Amino acid sequence: MGQNETAHAGAEDVGGGEEFDPIGTLTLIGIYFAILVLAWVYIYYVEFLGRDLVVVG
Amino acid sequence: MHIHAYEKLWLALSIVLILALIGTVTYGAVGPGVAMVADTQQTVDSGALDEDERFSEPRVEQVGENEYEAYVVAYQFAFEPSPIVVPANSTVTLHVTSRDVIHGFEVVGTNANTMIVPGEVSEITVETDEPAEYGIVCNEYCGAGHHVMEGKLHVVSQSEFENRGGDSA
Ligand SMILES: [Cu+2]
Numbered sequence A: 001m002g003q004n005e006t007a008h009a010g011a012e013d014v015g016g017g018e019e020f021d022p023i024g025t026l027t028l029i030g031i032y033f034a035i036l037v038l039a040w041v042y043i044y045y046v047e048f049l050g051r052d053l054v055v056v057g
Numbered sequence B: 001m002h003i004h005a006y007e008k009l010w011l012a013l014s015i016v017l018i019l020a021l022i023g024t025v026t027y028g029a030v031g032p033g034v035a036m037v038a039d040t041q042q043t044v045d046s047g048a049l050d051e052d053e054r055f056s057e058p059r060v061e062q063v064g065e066n067e068y069e070a071y072v073v074a075y076q077f078a079f080e081p082s083p084i085v086v087p088a089n090s091t092v093t094l095h096v097t098s099r100d101v102i103h104g105f106e107v108v109g110t111n112a113n114t115m116i117v118p119g120e121v122s123e124i125t126v127e128t129d130e131p132a133e134y135g136i137v138c139n140e141y142c143g144a145g146h147h148v149m150e151g152k153l154h155v156v157s158q159s160e161f162e163n164r165g166g167d168s169a
Helices: A003-008 A023-048 B005-030 B046-051 B158-163
Strands: B059-064 B067-075 B078-080 B084-087 B091-098 B103-107 B113-116 B122-127 B132-137 B150-156
Touching: A023 B005, B046 B091, B059 B084, B067 B084, B067 B103, B078 B150, B084 B158, B091 B103, B091 B113, B113 B122
Parallel strands: B067 B091, B084 B150
Antiparallel strands: B059 B067, B067 B078, B091 B122, B103 B113, B103 B132, B132 B150
């Protein structure tokens, strides 16, 4: 990103490459994210809107 | 400032999630028309419901092509009328008020659920589908008989509704 910061950042960040790749954490968070989205879809669209007598006014 | 690629991904997904949640609520309001119980109703004198033209005689009445209004009174420890009989595949507006203390009005297993405050009229409009029988419970503690306070909502076919029209009016 910022050229200036990179210059001050020290050797470990030179070149902008990602040396620290917590792929396990990324995967785990990805799974959490998917659960969250699926749960929301289920709770709102299936359980809530799918019930009888939706209040419309 | 250096931002790790995963952090950017995380930020992007967070924004997507927020937009999706807002989008869902917007969809609910615009698509299926989900609404909240408003506080715009005129107040009533809870001590004189007998003289109120809407609540002196709890009932269901037809007000349009396929539109019905139900006037329901809750009191310790029942709902009136019981059962509330409405036709299937119609739009029903329930006006619910209390004669004494705060009660709840929950049509079990459905989204029709509101608080009933003496002096206030809770108005909820619902669309009925197929004929069905629902229970109604009071979900606000209202006294010694709270646990036995229940009502019934019967959604009956149009023809059955017309047949019993004489006695429910
Ligand atoms: Cu009650």
